[in-house]
Amino acid sequence: MSKARISPLRSGFVHLALAGYTVIALFPVVLTIMNSLKDKNAIFRTPLALPTAETFSLIGYTTVLKQGDFISYFQNSLIVTVVSIFFALLFGAMAAFALSEYRFRGNALLGLYLAIGIMIPIRLGTVAILQGMVAAGLVNTLTALILVYTAQGLPLAIFILSEFMRSVSDDLKNAGRIDGLSEYAIFFRLVLPLVRPAMATVAVFTMIPIWNDLWFPLILAPGEATKTVTLGSQVFIGQFVTNWNAVLAALSLAIFPVLILYVIFSRQLIRGITAGAVK
Amino acid sequence: MQIPARPRRWHILVFLLPAFIVYSAVMILPLIETLRLSLFNTVDGQSAFVGLANFQVLFGDERWAADFWRALKNNFIFFAIHMLVQNPLGILLAAMLSIPKLRLAAFYRTAIFMPTVLSFVIVGFIWKLILSPIWGITPFFMDLVGLKAFFGPWLGKPGSALITVSLISVWQNVGIPMMLIYAALLSIPDEVIEAAECDGITGWSQFWKIKLPLILPAIGMVSILTFVGNFNAFDLIYTVQGALAGPDGATDILGTLLYRTFFGFQLQLGDRSMGATIATVMFLIILAGVSLYLFGIQRRVRRYQF
Numbered sequence: 001m002s003k004a005r006i007s008p009l010r011s012g013f014v015h016l017a018l019a020g021y022t023v024i025a026l027f028p029v030v031l032t033i034m035n036s037l038k039d040k041n042a043i044f045r046t047p048l049a050l051p052t053a054e055t056f057s058l059i060g061y062t063t064v065l066k067q068g069d070f071i072s073y074f075q076n077s078l079i080v081t082v083v084s085i086f087f088a089l090l091f092g093a094m095a096a097f098a099l100s101e102y103r104f105r106g107n108a109l110l111g112l113y114l115a116i117g118i119m120i121p122i123r124l125g126t127v128a129i130l131q132g133m134v135a136a137g138l139v140n141t142l143t144a145l146i147l148v149y150t151a152q153g154l155p156l157a158i159f160i161l162s163e164f165m166r167s168v169s170d171d172l173k174n175a176g177r178i179d180g181l182s183e184y185a186i187f188f189r190l191v192l193p194l195v196r197p198a199m200a201t202v203a204v205f206t207m208i209p210i211w212n213d214l215w216f217p218l219i220l221a222p223g224e225a226t227k228t229v230t231l232g233s234q235v236f237i238g239q240f241v242t243n244w245n246a247v248l249a250a251l252s253l254a255i256f257p258v259l260i261l262y263v264i265f266s267r268q269l270i271r272g273i274t275a276g277a278v279k
Numbered sequence: 280m281q282i283p284a285r286p287r288r289w290h291i292l293v294f295l296l297p298a299f300i301v302y303s304a305v306m307i308l309p310l311i312e313t314l315r316l317s318l319f320n321t322v323d324g325q326s327a328f329v330g331l332a333n334f335q336v337l338f339g340d341e342r343w344a345a346d347f348w349r350a351l352k353n354n355f356i357f358f359a360i361h362m363l364v365q366n367p368l369g370i371l372l373a374a375m376l377s378i379p380k381l382r383l384a385a386f387y388r389t390a391i392f393m394p395t396v397l398s399f400v401i402v403g404f405i406w407k408l409i410l411s412p413i414w415g416i417t418p419f420f421m422d423l424v425g426l427k428a429f430f431g432p433w434l435g436k437p438g439s440a441l442i443t444v445s446l447i448s449v450w451q452n453v454g455i456p457m458m459l460i461y462a463a464l465l466s467i468p469d470e471v472i473e474a475a476e477c478d479g480i481t482g483w484s485q486f487w488k489i490k491l492p493l494i495l496p497a498i499g500m501v502s503i504l505t506f507v508g509n510f511n512a513f514d515l516i517y518t519v520q521g522a523l524a525g526p527d528g529a530t531d532i533l534g535t536l537l538y539r540t541f542f543g544f545q546l547q548l549g550d551r552s553m554g555a556t557i558a559t560v561m562f563l564i565i566l567a568g569v570s571l572y573l574f575g576i577q578r579r580v581r582r583y584q585f
Contacts (some may be wrong), residue, residue, distance in 0.1 A: 010482075014375045015383070021372060022390045024450070028405045029393070031416070047416055087301070095298035098291050114298070117306055119503075119569045121511040123534075124562045125309035127316060127541050127555045132309060151305035154298050183290040212398035214514040219542060234400045234518060244414075247404070254401050262396050266389045269396075273455075274462030 029255060036060055036248035043244055060249030064236075067246075069224070070253060073232035080142050080228060081210045084149035085203050091150070092157030093165075093199065097187050099158070100165040101173070111162070117155030122148065123215055133220055140223035148216050153206040164198040165191060201272035204265050211258070229254060314562065316555035333556040343553070347560075349528060350536040353441055357532055358509040360445035361452075366501055368449070369456025370494075374486055376457070377464040388461070392454035399451070403518030406447045410434055434519065437529035444530050448515050452508070456501040463497035464490060496577070503572040510565050513538060533561050 034050060035043045042055035049055075064070065099111050122129075129148065130139075138144040168191050176186045192199075217231040227235070233254045240246040262269075320329045337343050372391060376384050394402060409416045410433060418430045433443040467490060475481075475489045513534030516524055522544045524531035539547060541554020 011378075011381070014378060014381065018372070018375055018383075018387045018391075022387055025391045025394055028409055029397070031409065032405050044414065047414060048419075091298040091301060094294040098294035102288065102291050104288070104291055110295070110299075113307075114302060117302065119507060120310070120562070120565060121507065122306050122310075123511050123513075124558050124565070125306060125313045126537075127551055127558055128309035128312035129305065130541075131312070131551070132305075147301065147305050151301050154302050154306075158298065183288075184293075187294070208396050212396075212400075212514075214398070214400055214517065215538075218517075219538075230398045230400050233398075233404075237400075237404050244408075247408070251401055251404055255397065258396055258398070258401075259393075262393060266392070270388060270392065270458065273458045274465070 029259075032248055033252045033255065036245070036252040040245055043248070057245070058249075060243075060245030060247075061253070063240075063243065063246040064249045064253060069227075070229070070232065070236075070250075072225075073227050073229045074257070076142060076226055077211060077229040080145045080149065081207055083142075083146050084153060084210055085206050087146070087150040088153030088157050088206055089199055089203060092154050092202070093161050093192060093195070094187070095154075096158045096161035096165050097191060100162040111158075114155055114158050117152070118159060122152045126215070126219060130219055138220075140221050140226050142221065142226055144220045145216055145226075145228070148220065149206075149210045149213075153202075153210070156205065157202045160202050161195060161198055164195045168194050200268060204269045204272060229257075310562070313555045313558050316552060317559040320552040333552055334560075337553065337556050337560070346528070346531065346536060347557070350531045350533050353530065354510060354512075354532040356441055357445050357448075357512065358506060360442065361449060361505050361509055362502065364446065365449040365453050366456050366498070366505065369453050369501070370460050370498070372453070372457045373460035373464055374490070376461050388458075392458060394451045395454035397451065399514035400518045402447065402451045403515050406450075407434065407519055410443070435526055437526050440520065440526055440529045444516055444519055447519065448512070451515070455504065459497050459501050459504075460494055463494040467493050499572065499576045503569060503576075506568045506572075507565055510561060510568070533557065533564075537561065 031047070035047055037051040037057070038055045039057035039059065042049070042051070042057075046055070051057075095114065099107060099114075133139050133144045138147070172190060173186050176190050181189070211228075212230055213228075214230050214234060217226075217228045218234075221227070222231065233250055237247050237250050240250065317333055318328060318330060319326050320333055321327070322329065337347050375381075376388055378384075408414055412418065412430075412432050418427055421427045421430050431439070433439040471489065471493070472485070475485050480488060511534055512532060516530050516532060516535050517538070520526075520530045522535060522539055524535040537554060537557045538544070540557055541549055541551055543549030
């Protein structure tokens with residue numbers, strides 16, 4: 001492959017620009033974490049310096065962990081996210097299989113119906129969702145959030161997974177049928193394992209908006225026992241506006257898990273967005 | 280493999296039913312119910328059909344109209360800033376990242392996309408701290424480039440608050456257009472690029488004349504995603520400026536207006552009918568945007584088959 005080489009000068013400019021923007025993207029987060037580890041004087045006097053032995057302080061973290069119920073917020077977020085993703089993937093894969101495998105009346109129409117939710121945000125129905133959850137006695141339960149997020153995740157899951165399921169070989173499935181496997185066994189034992197990479201992509205995609213959502217926790221589950229980490233930090237940081245140590249520590253605590261997950265899954269995520277175009 | 284008179288295939292129903300039920304019950308039916316509620320209001324303590332009266336109130340009544348039109352205008356400004364800053368910036372970054380054999384490309388990509396995975400709450404608070412005159416980070420940096428005189432409490436001034444919040448949102452979301460455009464650029468086949476090079480088209484003119492037309496579908500996709508995302512935005516403004524979208528409502532957009540209206544805030548009581556009316560307007564705006572994209576833009580943009 002012979003590509004026109006770009007001159008060292010131009011490539012220098014490109015690196016300068018990209019590195020410059022990288023700094024802009026990372027700086028606020030780095031600044032927050034760095035200062036969360038300092039005492040109050042150092043936060044204000046030398047905000048741009050790394051914590052040193054003299055200025056190092058965990059006072060913010062101790063304040064936060066003493067007062068806020070962060071562990072339980074994490075637990076709630078984790079339960080909501082994992083269970084919603086599980087159901088969105090399971091139900092989504094089942095529906096995607098039915099839509100891509102069988103020919104039946106209304107197939108295309110049903111596919112279209114299930115795709116509406118990709119473009120129309122579920123938030124627009126909030127007025128009636130709240131009303132329904134009140135009627136069902138589900139306000140301030142994690143179940144309400146799980147239901148909403150499962151519904152929110154389904155359209156994209158079905159859309160992506162049915163693309164992938166179309167590419168599973170028919171011969172394989174027919175061989176299974178000849179061997180007397182039921183349609184359920186064909187789905188769970190033959191097809192599902194083959195689309196696992198696509199499932200992982202969908203999971204990562206679905207996870208971020210669920211974990212970060214503020215709207216539905218605020219409206220459907222604002223109670224202390226059901227607060228998610230996003231809502232928890234929102235309320236919590238609001239209380240500590242003047243305690244800079246605590247605010248910075250709370251922010252850092254909210255950032256860490258996301259950052260760690262991102263470092264682990266960034267390849268998967270980026271490959272998912274770019275649909276395999278990135279080598 | 281169509282066998283005549285096959286037995287009823289119950290398994291199809293079993294496969295489809297769970298997704299269909301959850302999706303219909305939690306998403307579609309509430310959406311329809313919300314649209315329906317916008318035509319009803321409480322008259323003499325009872326719910327009654329009022330036709331389009333709620334919309335008349337929203338568009339024309341002095342208690343509602345000023346807030347509504349301001350929120351709508353702000354929302355369009357919010358969207359315009361994203362289209363003018365976020366998407367061109369995303370295209371520029373993607374164009375640089377896609378230079379073949381660029382070193383550190385994977386690192387830049389990962390780092391620049393990072394803010395996108397953070398929650399609006401984290402992003403909002405971080406920027407509130409950085410822009411705060413108390414901490415003095417921003418004045419310090421502006422001093423370095425000799426612009427300290429221009430610093431102000433931007434989030435607190437009605438004239439600059441909306442632009443500032445929009446730019447924070449751009450900072451967070453620029454990763455999405457960058458990635459989608461980047462993928463589109465990478466999927467341009469080498470032959471096309473080589474042919475262009477044989478004709479002596481390189482560098483910028485290659486980008487403008489060859490690559491840009493080929494990534495137009497991706498740009499259309501990015502635009503509609505931005506549109507939908509902006510017209511149901513809420514979290515960032517709620518975090519940075521509160522439910523009242525201050526100062527003095529200067530950052531109020533449809534999402535925050537909807538929240539205050541139907542859920543109530545402080546002294547304001549929740550109003551279900553008017554909430555549903557605002558949600559319906561948002562639905563119609565988003566529907567109009569999506570339809571325009573699907574039938575107007577996407578059909579006309581030529582897709583190149585390689």
